[in-house]
Amino acid sequence: MRGRNKGPGDRGSRPARARLAALVTALAVAAGAPLAAQAETGERGAASLPDRSPPPEQIVVSAPGGDVDRDDALTLDRAAIARAGRPDLLGALSRDIAGITLQDVQGNPWQPTLAYRGYLASPLQGEAQGLAVYLDGGRFNQPFGDTVGFDLLPDAAIAKVTLLDSSPVFGFNALGGALVIETATGRSDPGFAMTLSGGNYGRREASVSAGGAGDRFSWFLAGQNRREDGWRDHSPSQLANLFADLGLDAPGVGGLHAKLLLAESDLTGNGAAPVELLAARRSAVYTWPDRSRSRYARASLHPTLVLGRHSRIEATLYGQIVRLRGLNGDTAEIDPCLEDSSELCAEDLNDEEALLPGIGISAAKIRPARAPIYGVLNRAALRTRSGGVLVQLIDQRPLLAGTNRLAVGMSRDAGTTRFSTAVEVGLIGEDRQVTGTGLDVAPGGPIGPVALSADNGAWGLFLSDTLPLLPGLAVELGLRWNSGTIRLEDHLGDDLDGSHRYRRLNPGIEFDWKVGRALTLRAGYAETNRMPTPAELSCADEEAPCSLANFFVADPHLEQVVARSLEAGAAVSASLGGWTVDGLLSLYRTVNQNDIQHVASRVPGRSWFTNIGRTRRQGLDASLKLARDGWRIAASYAFADATSLSALTLSSPQNPGADPVTGTIPVRRGDRLPGIPRHSATLSVDFTASTFGLGGDLVARSSQVLRGDAANLVPPVPGYLIANLRAHVALSRGLALTGEVQNLFDRRYATFGTFGEIDKVPLPEAPDATSSRFAGPGAPRRWTVGLAATF
Numbered sequence: 001m002r003g004r005n006k007g008p009g010d011r012g013s014r015p016a017r018a019r020l021a022a023l024v025t026a027l028a029v030a031a032g033a034p035l036a037a038q039a040e041t042g043e044r045g046a047a048s049l050p051d052r053s054p055p056p057e058q059i060v061v062s063a064p065g066g067d068v069d070r071d072d073a074l075t076l077d078r079a080a081i082a083r084a085g086r087p088d089l090l091g092a093l094s095r096d097i098a099g100i101t102l103q104d105v106q107g108n109p110w111q112p113t114l115a116y117r118g119y120l121a122s123p124l125q126g127e128a129q130g131l132a133v134y135l136d137g138g139r140f141n142q143p144f145g146d147t148v149g150f151d152l153l154p155d156a157a158i159a160k161v162t163l164l165d166s167s168p169v170f171g172f173n174a175l176g177g178a179l180v181i182e183t184a185t186g187r188s189d190p191g192f193a194m195t196l197s198g199g200n201y202g203r204r205e206a207s208v209s210a211g212g213a214g215d216r217f218s219w220f221l222a223g224q225n226r227r228e229d230g231w232r233d234h235s236p237s238q239l240a241n242l243f244a245d246l247g248l249d250a251p252g253v254g255g256l257h258a259k260l261l262l263a264e265s266d267l268t269g270n271g272a273a274p275v276e277l278l279a280a281r282r283s284a285v286y287t288w289p290d291r292s293r294s295r296y297a298r299a300s301l302h303p304t305l306v307l308g309r310h311s312r313i314e315a316t317l318y319g320q321i322v323r324l325r326g327l328n329g330d331t332a333e334i335d336p337c338l339e340d341s342s343e344l345c346a347e348d349l350n351d352e353e354a355l356l357p358g359i360g361i362s363a364a365k366i367r368p369a370r371a372p373i374y375g376v377l378n379r380a381a382l383r384t385r386s387g388g389v390l391v392q393l394i395d396q397r398p399l400l401a402g403t404n405r406l407a408v409g410m411s412r413d414a415g416t417t418r419f420s421t422a423v424e425v426g427l428i429g430e431d432r433q434v435t436g437t438g439l440d441v442a443p444g445g446p447i448g449p450v451a452l453s454a455d456n457g458a459w460g461l462f463l464s465d466t467l468p469l470l471p472g473l474a475v476e477l478g479l480r481w482n483s484g485t486i487r488l489e490d491h492l493g494d495d496l497d498g499s500h501r502y503r504r505l506n507p508g509i510e511f512d513w514k515v516g517r518a519l520t521l522r523a524g525y526a527e528t529n530r531m532p533t534p535a536e537l538s539c540a541d542e543e544a545p546c547s548l549a550n551f552f553v554a555d556p557h558l559e560q561v562v563a564r565s566l567e568a569g570a571a572v573s574a575s576l577g578g579w580t581v582d583g584l585l586s587l588y589r590t591v592n593q594n595d596i597q598h599v600a601s602r603v604p605g606r607s608w609f610t611n612i613g614r615t616r617r618q619g620l621d622a623s624l625k626l627a628r629d630g631w632r633i634a635a636s637y638a639f640a641d642a643t644s645l646s647a648l649t650l651s652s653p654q655n656p657g658a659d660p661v662t663g664t665i666p667v668r669r670g671d672r673l674p675g676i677p678r679h680s681a682t683l684s685v686d687f688t689a690s691t692f693g694l695g696g697d698l699v700a701r702s703s704q705v706l707r708g709d710a711a712n713l714v715p716p717v718p719g720y721l722i723a724n725l726r727a728h729v730a731l732s733r734g735l736a737l738t739g740e741v742q743n744l745f746d747r748r749y750a751t752f753g754t755f756g757e758i759d760k761v762p763l764p765e766a767p768d769a770t771s772s773r774f775a776g777p778g779a780p781r782r783w784t785v786g787l788a789a790t791f
Helices: 014-031 089-096 275-280
Strands: 074-077 100-103 113-116 119-121 132-135 158-164 178-183 191-199 203-213 217-228 237-250 254-268 290-306 311-331 334-336 344-347 353-355 374-399 402-428 434-440 450-470 473-490 498-514 519-530 561-576 579-593 596-600 606-611 615-628 631-644 648-651 664-667 679-688 692-701 720-732 735-742 750-755 773-777 782-790
Touching: 074 089, 089 100, 089 158, 089 679, 089 692, 100 750, 203 782, 275 773, 311 402, 334 374, 374 434, 374 450, 473 519, 596 648
Parallel strands: 132 178
Antiparallel strands: 074 158, 100 113, 113 119, 158 178, 191 203, 191 782, 203 217, 217 237, 237 254, 254 290, 290 311, 311 374, 334 344, 344 353, 374 402, 402 434, 402 450, 450 473, 473 498, 498 519, 519 561, 561 579, 579 615, 596 606, 615 631, 631 679, 648 664, 679 692, 692 720, 720 735, 735 782, 750 773
16 A cells, blocks of 8 residues: 555554454354255345234434435345345445446455545545445544545445435535445344355455344344455455344334444555556565554444324434554655765655654664665554434425425534554565664654544534425425534644634425336436545645655645535336336536645655645436346446546646656646546346356446546556356255356456556566556456355
């Protein structure tokens, strides 16, 4: 990984992680008694469950606004998430929704950056987070950087995932829409499911879930343990999740659910590498180690109170703790000082050498066998305590030409983060491992440690109303007031001290017209906004750029990003010739004002964030699903035209097309934004019989502009087409053998590209390498076999 494209982390709690992983595995083994279940992998059909009388009404809030704008939403249920034989949310998202692209920026299969319509949901600090993510009604974007850690989510416990269009009701970060994740309960998903699987590159996985419900009480438990050696060098990873839900549902009165989520991970993310190095050996990494360790705990309460025949109050109260520690080996512009070779220096902003304080090295301290190549070991630690509350009144009653659905509510989210880094001078070996020298850089130099506290707070007041104007014609109204504050406190000085406040009233409106039984049309407009993150605010000064791995330097102000979206579309649902047909078409156009972009500095290895004016994302999403007699066919296509609407000059010194003197590139109106494929398509075909099932996918993505090439000066990252296969065979009632092959034809491809320096780092696999192009390689052919049991 390079710089900011790494999660913080260093020394985690190995005994605690081992206990959590062992508990998940023990739960899976202990629950794996003789099973009687359906043969179909990953799906629980009605035939596999005992007959039940209609259960009490169960209501658990999923997001602000209740069912706002769900008519054109993209939804993955529990069966879709486990279609390949084991619970896999990320695989399902990329397989079933063409508009979603997973980028291996982090270089780890469980920590991708999710791109949708040109907006991101990412675990990386400093990425422009443009999707609001909710978990059971509570905000899941972490407060320090609005990041989204997919490794923290328990795939085995997810009941449904819904991707919704942009709406002001969803609050901050909903520029491109909202991802709403709902976990299972014993009433929604009773029964038992277990999977055990293994594959090449040392991949092992165990997952188990069990739930049940009585007249009023319900319970649900799930656990997952995953690990692999990794297909790239020095890339082992492991993670474990536990989830529990206890519920009480009383008809006509209300209910209460309590949920607990625990997660622990130890992930390697070696990130992008020079393209010539990858061409010589696909599994090679640039510099290492690059590890991040996390511990996560989240508890939540979900009360519901029925006020009468038409009204109820829903609420979510949550609290969470995130601990991240990272150890990242990086290159650095460090050399012996010209005036005193017993000291070390690095370049300052005037291209002159500046002393690294606190080093004072001598020949006795560092005696490599050859001329030293210096690097750094960045150790980072982050601890966040956060929580929030969402309360809303839902009222549904007859009005005018139908049923009026009103949601009025408020939300409060707040968090406190303590972030610190330490920088140790290292030596880069022939294998590109960065080895520490025991010499830590003191504060006051061009690079150095950081100790910072950040307090985030956000208030929201919202209203959503679906008003039936005429038979078949309804209008959806949305309004939300957002108020957010960010306060930074520097514990090593005062450079990072600062306080920022952002407020905005966002409106939205959409008309829905049911033309007939099979066709619905819609058209709407929405405004949304996002605050800059502490990472962006603390590195927003061109004259004080920050290290990619240590981005806290100064605290100038950045403007909030405001998005204005127009959308129109159609939905079709019909039955033709025995086939069930469902289709969805969406056309959208979103313009961002004061968009924020990460810009490379003229000083090697430094960068900064800045408002870049106006950008536009427009295009269409289309999907079609067919089902009949065990057949399931799904096809989807997305076109995304993401361009700059402002002419400006940006720094990108490693770009081969940059001005050789200033290191800048001229961005023109109409230039494509980096990292966004224009064309995306997926085709999925499955056939399921009583004793076996067979399916496969084709996933295609077109080329994308390299990060750092907003002026479109160099050839883009090539597109790719990969094929996947999956199958299952019933061994007995409720027990199935499963198998999956990803990237069947072993295609060599990249999910994103950027630029970097290779001048000093040894590349014995590619000794003649000169290109500054770096790529995030996609995984080679991977196979998995396993056992799945349900009853």
